[in-house]
Amino acid sequence: MSVMTYNGAAIIAMAGKDCVGIAADRRLGVQLTTIATDFPKIFQMQPKLFVGLAGLGTDVQTLKNLLEFRMNLYKLKEERDMSPKVLSHMLGKILYSKRFGPYFVEPIVAGLDESNKPFLSTMDLIGATSEEKDFVVSGTCTGNMFGMCESLYKPNMEAEELFETLAQALLSSVDRDAVSGWGGIVHIITKEGVLTKELKGRQD
Amino acid sequence: MSRDSNYDHHIAIFSPQGRLYQMEYCYKAAQSGLTVVAVRGSDSTAVVTQKKVPDRLMEPESVTHLFQITDKIGCCVTGTSADGKSYVQRARYEAGKWAFDHGYSCPVSVLAKRMADLAQLDTQYAGMRPLAVIAVFIGVDDETGPTIYKVDCAGHYLPYFATAAGPKEQEAMNFLEKRVDDMKTMDSDNVVRTAITCLGHVLGSDFRGSEIEVAQVVTKKGKVHMLNEDEIEAHLNAIADDADA
Numbered sequence: 515m516s517v518m519t520y521n522g523a524a525i526i527a528m529a530g531k532d533c534v535g536i537a538a539d540r541r542l543g544v545q546l547t548t549i550a551t552d553f554p555k556i557f558q559m560q561p562k563l564f565v566g567l568a569g570l571g572t573d574v575q576t577l578k579n580l581l582e583f584r585m586n587l588y589k590l591k592e593e594r595d596m597s598p599k600v601l602s603h604m605l606g607k608i609l610y611s612k613r614f615g616p617y618f619v620e621p622i623v624a625g626l627d628e629s630n631k632p633f634l635s636t637m638d639l640i641g642a643t644s645e646e647k648d649f650v651v652s653g654t655c656t657g658n659m660f661g662m663c664e665s666l667y668k669p670n671m672e673a674e675e676l677f678e679t680l681a682q683a684l685l686s687s688v689d690r691d692a693v694s695g696w697g698g699i700v701h702i703i704t705k706e707g708v709l710t711k712e713l714k715g716r717q718d
Numbered sequence: 719m720s721r722d723s724n725y726d727h728h729i730a731i732f733s734p735q736g737r738l739y740q741m742e743y744c745y746k747a748a749q750s751g752l753t754v755v756a757v758r759g760s761d762s763t764a765v766v767t768q769k770k771v772p773d774r775l776m777e778p779e780s781v782t783h784l785f786q787i788t789d790k791i792g793c794c795v796t797g798t799s800a801d802g803k804s805y806v807q808r809a810r811y812e813a814g815k816w817a818f819d820h821g822y823s824c825p826v827s828v829l830a831k832r833m834a835d836l837a838q839l840d841t842q843y844a845g846m847r848p849l850a851v852i853a854v855f856i857g858v859d860d861e862t863g864p865t866i867y868k869v870d871c872a873g874h875y876l877p878y879f880a881t882a883a884g885p886k887e888q889e890a891m892n893f894l895e896k897r898v899d900d901m902k903t904m905d906s907d908n909v910v911r912t913a914i915t916c917l918g919h920v921l922g923s924d925f926r927g928s929e930i931e932v933a934q935v936v937t938k939k940g941k942v943h944m945l946n947e948d949e950i951e952a953h954l955n956a957i958a959d960d961a962d963a
Binding site for chain 2: 579580582583586587590591
């Protein structure tokens with residue numbers, strides 16, 4: 515039993531042409547018992563900035579609240595919105611500050627920067643960050659998700675195609691993982707706004 | 719230094735007459751800033767202060783004494799502006815932390831109490847001088863409705879129907895006292911106009927839109943709204959029209 519697989523999670527984010535998508539499963543379990551099928555793991559921090567948190571459920575919730583707190587202070591002081599790069603950096607710092615007693619989450623940051631260019635980053639539980647141009651994955655079935663993304667992904671997809679690719683990659687990955695799944699949720703962020711769709715997959 | 723007969727003037731220690739000289743000097747410093755007026759209505763609160771840009775070389779937008787503490791709490795600080803900015807940062811942190819710890823947004827009364835308690839510490843610890851600010855917090859509380867709290871440098875804090883701070887505080891309070899019964903049923907526009915009229919009355923001048931700053935919170939769902947110059951002009955015109963009528 516590992517603390518990172520205790521509750522179960524699967525999150526993928528992908529970059530398209532002037533758009534990004536982020537998708538997650540909806541299950542919250544206690545090891546093999548399913549407790550909730552509507553547990554949020556993706557949070558909209560700003561109109562075009564999303565954070566996905568995979569890992570221990572309590573840390574997902576706490577870190578979301580902590581991020582909101584820190585973002586509010588930033589926005590009040592700086593009198594501007596936080597850019598995805600800054601949020602990613604700040605999140606890395608918060609995680610590293612607990613280097614010897616970490617938050618058990620591996621976050622994903624996905625959004626559009628000030629010039630509406632896609633931004634993707636992921637980090638481990640102690641804040642080692644990596645920015646990617648194509649896709650990032652996090653959760654209990656990263657092996658599956660990497661495989662699906664690598665096969666299905668192509669660069670510069672439009673919003674419609676990005677949605678299909680993301681949804682199929684997520685659904686197929688979680689089907690072979692016992693602790694993730696029970697539905698999915700996908701957000702596609704373009705400069706016009708955000709489209710959110712719920713997925714119904716295998717309910718097991 | 720303790721041989722100095724005026725030792726009690728230097729730090730927060732009682733004088734033989736039972737006074738805290740440092741606190742009195744601090745209060746003088748805080749009162750030397752700009753005049754602030756705040757008014758509470760049936761479902762909104764507003765706070766008004768002067769906007770004096772000391773130097774033509776300064777960017778006017780950067781000169782302000784009105785600050786947003788959270789989405790729903792606004793604040794005006796009078797006194798030394800450096801202390802004011804530090805005070806505001808602390809208030810923002812305290813309100814944000816409270817929301818993080820408790821899971822809902824910090825009420826005005828709780829924040830006022832917290833800032834007052836912090837100010838009181840400086841009156842007991844000799845090593846830290848107090849912050850020379852008087853803060854007026856405004857908001858519309860979910861449970862109790864429109865709220866104004868005034869917190870001074872000694873840590874006194876009280877809720878008010880309407881209040882003033884800074885020079886001419888007493889004259890402003892006298893003006894507001896006469897209108898306090900009407901205030902209970904005032905709508906948001908009248909609340910702003912009463913506050914502006916009070917400020918104009920005690921400072922003995924008419925204003926242009928660029929010479930005052932106004933912030934208001936309207937209804938429990940409302941957020942802190944800093945009025946822009948056009949909105950302020952609209953209120954000033956309405957006041958002038960009423961005066962002519």
